[in-house]
Amino acid sequence: FHILGIESSCDDTAAAVLRVDRSKAQILSNVVYGQSELHARFGGVVPEIAARAHAEKIDLCIEDALSQSGLALEDLDGIAVTAGPGLIGGVLAGVMCAKGLSAATGLPLIGVNHLAGHALTPRLTDDVTYPYLLLLVSGGHCQILIVRGDEDFTRLGGTIDDSPGEAFDKTAKLLGMSQPGGPAVEAEARNGDQRAIALPRPLLDRPGCDMSFSGLKTAVLRQRDAAVARDGGLKRSVRADLCGAFQLAVRDILVEKTRRALDIYLAERPKTPTLAVAGGVAANGMLRAGLEKLARQQGMAFVAPPLALCTDNAAMIAYAGAQRLIAGAQDGLDLAARPRWPLDQKAPAMLGAGK
Numbered sequence: 001f002h003i004l005g006i007e008s009s010c011d012d013t014a015a016a017v018l019r020v021d022r023s024k025a026q027i028l029s030n031v032v033y034g035q036s037e038l039h040a041r042f043g044g045v046v047p048e049i050a051a052r053a054h055a056e057k058i059d060l061c062i063e064d065a066l067s068q069s070g071l072a073l074e075d076l077d078g079i080a081v082t083a084g085p086g087l088i089g090g091v092l093a094g095v096m097c098a099k100g101l102s103a104a105t106g107l108p109l110i111g112v113n114h115l116a117g118h119a120l121t122p123r124l125t126d127d128v129t130y131p132y133l134l135l136l137v138s139g140g141h142c143q144i145l146i147v148r149g150d151e152d153f154t155r156l157g158g159t160i161d162d163s164p165g166e167a168f169d170k171t172a173k174l175l176g177m178s179q180p181g182g183p184a185v186e187a188e189a190r191n192g193d194q195r196a197i198a199l200p201r202p203l204l205d206r207p208g209c210d211m212s213f214s215g216l217k218t219a220v221l222r223q224r225d226a227a228v229a230r231d232g233g234l235k236r237s238v239r240a241d242l243c244g245a246f247q248l249a250v251r252d253i254l255v256e257k258t259r260r261a262l263d264i265y266l267a268e269r270p271k272t273p274t275l276a277v278a279g280g281v282a283a284n285g286m287l288r289a290g291l292e293k294l295a296r297q298q299g300m301a302f303v304a305p306p307l308a309l310c311t312d313n314a315a316m317i318a319y320a321g322a323q324r325l326i327a328g329a330q331d332g333l334d335l336a337a338r339p340r341w342p343l344d345q346k347a348p349a350m351l352g353a354g355k
Protein backbone atom coordinates (compact mmCIF):
# COMPACT_ATOMS: atom_id res chain seq x y z
CA PHE A 1 0.00 0.00 0.00
CA HIS A 2 0.93 3.68 -0.19
CA ILE A 3 1.34 6.14 2.63
CA LEU A 4 1.98 9.88 2.93
CA GLY A 5 4.22 11.11 5.75
CA ILE A 6 4.25 14.65 7.15
CA GLU A 7 6.93 16.10 9.44
CA SER A 8 7.06 19.60 10.99
CA SER A 9 8.37 19.17 14.54
CA CYS A 10 11.42 21.40 14.30
CA ASP A 11 12.75 23.58 11.47
CA ASP A 12 12.19 21.34 8.46
CA THR A 13 8.85 21.12 6.68
CA ALA A 14 8.81 17.69 5.08
CA ALA A 15 6.52 15.33 3.19
CA ALA A 16 7.18 11.93 1.65
CA VAL A 17 5.34 9.14 -0.11
CA LEU A 18 6.31 5.49 0.44
CA ARG A 19 5.23 2.22 -1.12
CA VAL A 20 5.16 -0.27 1.73
CA ASP A 21 5.08 -4.05 1.77
CA ARG A 22 5.10 -5.11 5.41
CA SER A 23 8.49 -4.10 6.87
CA LYS A 24 9.92 -3.28 3.42
CA ALA A 25 9.43 0.12 1.88
CA GLN A 26 10.36 2.03 -1.22
CA ILE A 27 10.67 5.80 -1.01
CA LEU A 28 8.74 7.30 -3.94
CA SER A 29 9.39 10.89 -2.91
CA ASN A 30 11.05 12.64 0.02
CA VAL A 31 10.75 16.43 0.06
CA VAL A 32 12.34 18.68 2.72
CA TYR A 33 11.87 22.45 2.87
CA GLY A 34 14.50 23.74 5.29
CA GLN A 35 14.15 26.98 7.22
CA SER A 36 17.75 27.70 8.16
CA GLU A 37 17.84 31.10 6.38
CA LEU A 38 14.81 32.22 8.38
CA HIS A 39 16.52 31.47 11.68
CA ALA A 40 20.11 32.32 10.72
CA ARG A 41 20.30 35.81 12.21
CA PHE A 42 18.88 34.61 15.54
CA GLY A 43 21.56 31.95 16.00
CA GLY A 44 18.99 29.24 16.70
CA VAL A 45 15.48 28.07 15.83
CA VAL A 46 12.79 30.60 16.81
CA PRO A 47 9.61 28.59 17.57
CA GLU A 48 7.11 31.24 16.40
CA ILE A 49 8.92 31.79 13.11
CA ALA A 50 9.17 28.03 12.59
CA ALA A 51 5.46 27.48 13.24
CA ARG A 52 4.43 30.21 10.79
CA ALA A 53 6.78 28.92 8.10
CA HIS A 54 5.45 25.36 8.52
CA ALA A 55 1.86 26.57 8.19
CA GLU A 56 2.77 28.54 5.05
CA LYS A 57 4.76 25.83 3.30
CA ILE A 58 3.19 22.55 4.32
CA ASP A 59 0.50 22.37 1.61
CA LEU A 60 3.03 23.10 -1.11
CA CYS A 61 5.46 20.57 0.35
CA ILE A 62 2.78 17.84 0.31
CA GLU A 63 1.77 18.73 -3.26
CA ASP A 64 5.43 18.46 -4.24
CA ALA A 65 5.84 15.07 -2.57
CA LEU A 66 2.67 13.74 -4.23
CA SER A 67 3.59 15.00 -7.68
CA GLN A 68 7.16 13.64 -7.43
CA SER A 69 5.76 10.25 -6.40
CA GLY A 70 3.45 10.24 -9.42
CA LEU A 71 0.49 9.51 -7.14
CA ALA A 72 -2.64 11.43 -6.20
CA LEU A 73 -4.35 11.61 -2.82
CA GLU A 74 -6.88 8.99 -4.01
CA ASP A 75 -4.05 6.48 -4.50
CA LEU A 76 -3.03 6.63 -0.85
CA ASP A 77 -3.98 4.23 1.95
CA GLY A 78 -3.03 6.33 4.94
CA ILE A 79 -1.64 9.61 6.26
CA ALA A 80 1.08 9.55 8.90
CA VAL A 81 2.05 12.70 10.76
CA THR A 82 4.50 13.59 13.51
CA ALA A 83 2.36 14.15 16.63
CA GLY A 84 5.36 14.98 18.87
CA PRO A 85 7.75 15.47 20.52
CA GLY A 86 8.87 18.84 19.19
CA LEU A 87 8.10 22.54 19.01
CA ILE A 88 4.38 22.55 19.62
CA GLY A 89 3.46 25.21 17.03
CA GLY A 90 5.15 23.24 14.29
CA VAL A 91 3.74 19.89 15.40
CA LEU A 92 0.27 21.48 15.45
CA ALA A 93 0.68 22.81 11.91
CA GLY A 94 1.42 19.28 10.66
CA VAL A 95 -1.26 17.56 12.73
CA MET A 96 -3.97 20.03 11.66
CA CYS A 97 -3.02 19.65 8.02
CA ALA A 98 -3.07 15.83 8.30
CA LYS A 99 -6.44 15.91 10.05
CA GLY A 100 -7.85 18.10 7.29
CA LEU A 101 -6.61 15.71 4.62
CA SER A 102 -7.91 12.70 6.52
CA ALA A 103 -11.33 14.29 7.07
CA ALA A 104 -11.57 15.29 3.40
CA THR A 105 -10.50 11.91 1.97
CA GLY A 106 -11.59 9.43 4.63
CA LEU A 107 -8.03 8.06 4.74
CA PRO A 108 -6.81 6.65 8.07
CA LEU A 109 -4.80 9.10 10.20
CA ILE A 110 -1.78 7.83 12.12
CA GLY A 111 0.09 9.92 14.69
CA VAL A 112 3.78 9.08 14.84
CA ASN A 113 6.38 9.70 17.52
CA HIS A 114 9.19 11.64 15.81
CA LEU A 115 11.78 9.66 17.79
CA ALA A 116 10.23 6.37 16.69
CA GLY A 117 10.66 7.69 13.14
CA HIS A 118 14.40 8.18 13.75
CA ALA A 119 14.63 4.87 15.65
CA LEU A 120 13.04 2.74 12.90
CA THR A 121 14.99 4.36 10.04
CA PRO A 122 17.61 1.55 10.02
CA ARG A 123 14.78 -0.84 9.09
CA LEU A 124 13.60 1.48 6.33
CA THR A 125 17.02 1.54 4.71
CA ASP A 126 18.43 -1.88 5.56
CA ASP A 127 17.43 -5.41 6.35
CA VAL A 128 17.63 -5.08 10.14
CA THR A 129 15.88 -7.54 12.43
CA TYR A 130 14.73 -6.97 16.01
CA PRO A 131 16.21 -6.60 18.54
CA TYR A 132 18.95 -4.14 17.53
CA LEU A 133 21.00 -1.77 19.60
CA LEU A 134 20.43 1.84 18.59
CA LEU A 135 22.33 5.00 19.36
CA LEU A 136 19.79 7.77 18.74
CA VAL A 137 21.59 11.11 18.59
CA SER A 138 19.75 14.17 17.35
CA GLY A 139 19.21 17.87 17.92
CA GLY A 140 17.09 17.34 21.00
CA HIS A 141 17.79 13.80 22.12
CA CYS A 142 20.47 11.29 23.00
CA GLN A 143 19.49 7.76 23.96
CA ILE A 144 20.88 4.26 23.75
CA LEU A 145 18.01 1.88 23.13
CA ILE A 146 17.37 -1.77 22.51
CA VAL A 147 14.74 -1.64 19.76
CA ARG A 148 12.62 -4.78 20.20
CA GLY A 149 9.64 -3.91 18.01
CA ASP A 150 7.91 -1.04 16.21
CA GLU A 151 6.72 0.35 19.52
CA ASP A 152 8.91 -1.55 21.95
CA PHE A 153 12.01 0.23 23.22
CA THR A 154 14.25 -0.42 26.23
CA ARG A 155 16.32 2.58 27.25
CA LEU A 156 19.81 1.72 28.50
CA GLY A 157 21.09 5.26 28.94
CA GLY A 158 21.20 8.77 27.58
CA THR A 159 22.30 12.31 28.22
CA ILE A 160 21.66 13.91 31.57
CA ASP A 161 21.86 17.42 30.09
CA ASP A 162 22.43 18.64 26.50
CA SER A 163 22.04 16.40 23.47
CA PRO A 164 25.13 16.03 21.27
CA GLY A 165 23.34 17.95 18.48
CA GLU A 166 22.72 20.83 20.86
CA ALA A 167 26.38 20.69 21.91
CA PHE A 168 27.49 20.86 18.26
CA ASP A 169 25.12 23.78 17.64
CA LYS A 170 26.19 25.71 20.75
CA THR A 171 29.87 25.07 20.04
CA ALA A 172 29.44 26.43 16.51
CA LYS A 173 27.73 29.49 17.94
CA LEU A 174 30.54 30.06 20.48
CA LEU A 175 33.05 29.92 17.65
CA GLY A 176 31.06 32.30 15.44
CA MET A 177 30.01 29.66 12.92
CA SER A 178 26.75 29.05 11.08
CA GLN A 179 23.81 26.86 12.13
CA PRO A 180 23.13 23.96 12.14
CA GLY A 181 26.44 23.56 13.93
CA GLY A 182 27.09 19.87 13.26
CA PRO A 183 28.02 20.07 9.59
CA ALA A 184 29.88 23.39 10.13
CA VAL A 185 32.01 21.99 12.97
CA GLU A 186 32.68 18.78 11.06
CA ALA A 187 33.88 20.71 8.00
CA GLU A 188 36.05 23.11 10.01
CA ALA A 189 37.60 20.24 12.00
CA ARG A 190 39.23 18.99 8.80
CA ASN A 191 41.42 22.12 8.76
CA GLY A 192 42.76 21.63 12.26
CA ASP A 193 44.66 19.31 14.59
CA GLN A 194 42.18 17.48 16.81
CA ARG A 195 44.88 16.59 19.36
CA ALA A 196 46.26 20.14 19.73
CA ILE A 197 43.81 21.11 22.48
CA ALA A 198 42.70 18.73 25.24
CA LEU A 199 39.01 18.78 26.18
CA PRO A 200 37.38 16.79 29.00
CA ARG A 201 35.14 13.73 28.55
CA PRO A 202 32.50 14.30 31.27
CA LEU A 203 31.06 11.19 32.99
CA LEU A 204 33.27 8.88 30.94
CA ASP A 205 34.92 7.45 34.04
CA ARG A 206 31.56 6.72 35.70
CA PRO A 207 29.88 3.32 35.27
CA GLY A 208 26.71 3.01 33.23
CA CYS A 209 25.51 4.38 29.91
CA ASP A 210 24.58 7.93 30.91
CA MET A 211 26.34 10.85 29.25
CA SER A 212 26.86 14.57 29.72
CA PHE A 213 27.73 17.18 27.09
CA SER A 214 27.13 20.56 28.69
CA GLY A 215 30.54 20.64 30.43
CA LEU A 216 32.21 20.01 27.11
CA LYS A 217 30.65 23.10 25.63
CA THR A 218 31.78 25.14 28.66
CA ALA A 219 35.31 23.80 28.17
CA VAL A 220 35.21 25.01 24.54
CA LEU A 221 34.13 28.44 25.80
CA ARG A 222 37.07 28.58 28.23
CA GLN A 223 39.57 27.52 25.57
CA ARG A 224 38.15 30.10 23.20
CA ASP A 225 38.46 32.91 25.74
CA ALA A 226 42.01 31.85 26.63
CA ALA A 227 42.96 31.85 22.94
CA VAL A 228 41.34 35.25 22.35
CA ALA A 229 43.19 36.73 25.35
CA ARG A 230 46.49 35.24 24.15
CA ASP A 231 46.22 35.99 20.42
CA GLY A 232 44.05 39.12 20.51
CA GLY A 233 41.28 37.33 18.60
CA LEU A 234 40.20 33.86 17.57
CA LYS A 235 42.66 32.63 14.98
CA ARG A 236 41.24 30.47 12.22
CA SER A 237 43.68 27.67 13.05
CA VAL A 238 42.70 27.66 16.74
CA ARG A 239 39.05 27.55 15.77
CA ALA A 240 39.71 24.53 13.57
CA ASP A 241 41.70 22.84 16.35
CA LEU A 242 38.83 23.44 18.77
CA CYS A 243 36.29 22.01 16.33
CA GLY A 244 38.45 18.91 15.93
CA ALA A 245 38.98 18.48 19.67
CA PHE A 246 35.28 18.90 20.33
CA GLN A 247 34.25 16.39 17.67
CA LEU A 248 36.80 13.90 18.97
CA ALA A 249 35.52 14.23 22.55
CA VAL A 250 31.90 13.71 21.45
CA ARG A 251 32.93 10.65 19.45
CA ASP A 252 34.87 9.21 22.39
CA ILE A 253 31.95 9.65 24.79
CA LEU A 254 29.35 8.20 22.42
CA VAL A 255 31.48 5.25 21.33
CA GLU A 256 32.54 4.32 24.87
CA LYS A 257 28.99 4.47 26.24
CA THR A 258 27.73 2.47 23.27
CA ARG A 259 30.42 -0.13 23.98
CA ARG A 260 29.03 -0.56 27.49
CA ALA A 261 25.46 -0.82 26.20
CA LEU A 262 26.62 -3.47 23.72
CA ASP A 263 27.65 -5.70 26.62
CA ILE A 264 24.12 -5.55 28.03
CA TYR A 265 22.55 -6.12 24.60
CA LEU A 266 24.86 -8.99 23.63
CA ALA A 267 24.20 -10.72 26.98
CA GLU A 268 20.65 -11.25 25.66
CA ARG A 269 22.16 -13.32 22.83
CA PRO A 270 20.28 -11.68 19.93
CA LYS A 271 20.14 -13.89 16.80
CA THR A 272 21.47 -11.25 14.41
CA PRO A 273 23.38 -8.79 16.59
CA THR A 274 23.23 -5.35 14.99
CA LEU A 275 24.39 -1.91 16.02
CA ALA A 276 22.55 0.99 14.37
CA VAL A 277 22.78 4.75 14.63
CA ALA A 278 20.12 7.34 13.78
CA GLY A 279 19.23 11.02 14.23
CA GLY A 280 20.91 14.12 12.82
CA VAL A 281 24.25 13.64 14.60
CA ALA A 282 24.49 10.20 12.96
CA ALA A 283 25.43 12.18 9.84
CA ASN A 284 28.83 12.81 11.47
CA GLY A 285 31.56 10.92 9.64
CA MET A 286 33.87 10.53 12.59
CA LEU A 287 31.10 9.12 14.79
CA ARG A 288 30.00 6.71 12.06
CA ALA A 289 33.56 5.47 11.64
CA GLY A 290 34.00 5.02 15.40
CA LEU A 291 30.79 3.03 15.75
CA GLU A 292 31.56 0.94 12.69
CA LYS A 293 34.92 -0.02 14.16
CA LEU A 294 33.25 -0.93 17.45
CA ALA A 295 30.73 -3.17 15.67
CA ARG A 296 33.48 -4.79 13.65
CA GLN A 297 35.47 -5.58 16.80
CA GLN A 298 32.40 -7.36 18.17
CA GLY A 299 31.78 -9.17 14.88
CA MET A 300 28.34 -7.64 14.52
CA ALA A 301 26.51 -5.84 11.73
CA PHE A 302 26.56 -2.03 11.62
CA VAL A 303 23.87 0.11 10.01
CA ALA A 304 24.00 3.87 9.47
CA PRO A 305 21.28 5.35 7.23
CA PRO A 306 22.27 7.74 4.41
CA LEU A 307 22.74 11.32 5.61
CA ALA A 308 19.43 12.62 4.25
CA LEU A 309 17.57 10.00 6.28
CA CYS A 310 19.53 10.77 9.47
CA THR A 311 18.42 14.41 9.67
CA ASP A 312 14.72 15.24 9.82
CA ASN A 313 12.61 13.90 6.98
CA ALA A 314 9.09 12.62 6.38
CA ALA A 315 10.07 9.25 4.88
CA MET A 316 10.87 7.99 8.37
CA ILE A 317 7.50 9.26 9.62
CA ALA A 318 5.65 7.55 6.77
CA TYR A 319 7.55 4.33 7.49
CA ALA A 320 6.87 4.33 11.25
CA GLY A 321 3.23 5.23 10.54
CA ALA A 322 2.92 2.39 8.03
CA GLN A 323 4.12 -0.08 10.66
CA ARG A 324 1.48 1.15 13.11
CA LEU A 325 -1.19 0.99 10.42
CA ILE A 326 -0.20 -2.59 9.54
CA ALA A 327 -0.47 -3.46 13.25
CA GLY A 328 -4.07 -2.24 13.14
CA ALA A 329 -3.55 1.09 14.87
CA GLN A 330 -5.22 4.27 13.76
CA ASP A 331 -5.91 7.64 15.37
CA GLY A 332 -9.06 9.73 15.49
CA LEU A 333 -9.49 13.38 14.66
CA ASP A 334 -8.87 13.97 18.38
CA LEU A 335 -5.20 13.07 17.88
CA ALA A 336 -3.21 15.32 20.22
CA ALA A 337 -0.04 17.24 19.37
CA ARG A 338 2.46 16.67 22.17
CA PRO A 339 5.52 18.81 22.98
CA ARG A 340 6.92 15.92 25.06
CA TRP A 341 6.45 12.26 24.27
CA PRO A 342 8.94 9.73 25.67
CA LEU A 343 9.55 6.76 23.39
CA ASP A 344 8.45 4.26 25.98
CA GLN A 345 4.91 5.65 26.03
CA LYS A 346 2.24 4.47 23.60
CA ALA A 347 0.63 6.67 20.95
CA PRO A 348 -1.59 9.50 22.21
CA ALA A 349 -4.89 8.02 21.03
CA MET A 350 -4.24 4.87 23.04
CA LEU A 351 -3.55 6.96 26.12
CA GLY A 352 -6.64 9.04 25.56
CA ALA A 353 -4.36 12.07 25.48
CA GLY A 354 -5.90 15.50 25.10
CA LYS A 355 -8.72 14.58 27.43
Ligand code: ATP
Nearest residue numbers: 138139140141165180181182183280281283284312
Ligand atom coordinates in the same frame (compact mmCIF):
# COMPACT_ATOMS: atom_id res chain seq x y z
P1 ATP B 1 14.97 15.74 17.62
O1 ATP B 1 14.97 14.71 16.57
O2 ATP B 1 15.70 15.34 18.85
O3 ATP B 1 13.63 16.31 17.89
P2 ATP B 1 15.89 17.54 15.59
O4 ATP B 1 14.81 16.89 14.82
O5 ATP B 1 16.00 19.01 15.61
O6 ATP B 1 15.84 17.00 17.08
P3 ATP B 1 17.72 16.21 13.84
O7 ATP B 1 17.25 16.84 12.59
O8 ATP B 1 17.52 14.78 14.03
O9 ATP B 1 17.28 16.99 15.16
O10 ATP B 1 19.26 16.55 13.98
C1 ATP B 1 19.71 17.87 13.89
C2 ATP B 1 21.00 17.95 14.66
O11 ATP B 1 21.98 17.15 14.00
C3 ATP B 1 21.56 19.36 14.75
O12 ATP B 1 21.91 19.62 16.09
C4 ATP B 1 22.79 19.30 13.86
O13 ATP B 1 23.83 20.16 14.27
C5 ATP B 1 23.19 17.85 13.97
N1 ATP B 1 23.98 17.41 12.82
C6 ATP B 1 23.64 17.40 11.51
N2 ATP B 1 24.66 17.01 10.74
C7 ATP B 1 25.70 16.76 11.60
C8 ATP B 1 27.06 16.34 11.42
N3 ATP B 1 27.56 16.11 10.21
N4 ATP B 1 27.83 16.20 12.53
C9 ATP B 1 27.32 16.43 13.76
N5 ATP B 1 26.07 16.85 13.99
C10 ATP B 1 25.27 17.01 12.93
Ligand code: FE
Nearest residue numbers: 138139311312
Ligand atom coordinates in the same frame (compact mmCIF):
# COMPACT_ATOMS: atom_id res chain seq x y z
FE1 FE C 1 14.71 14.80 14.53
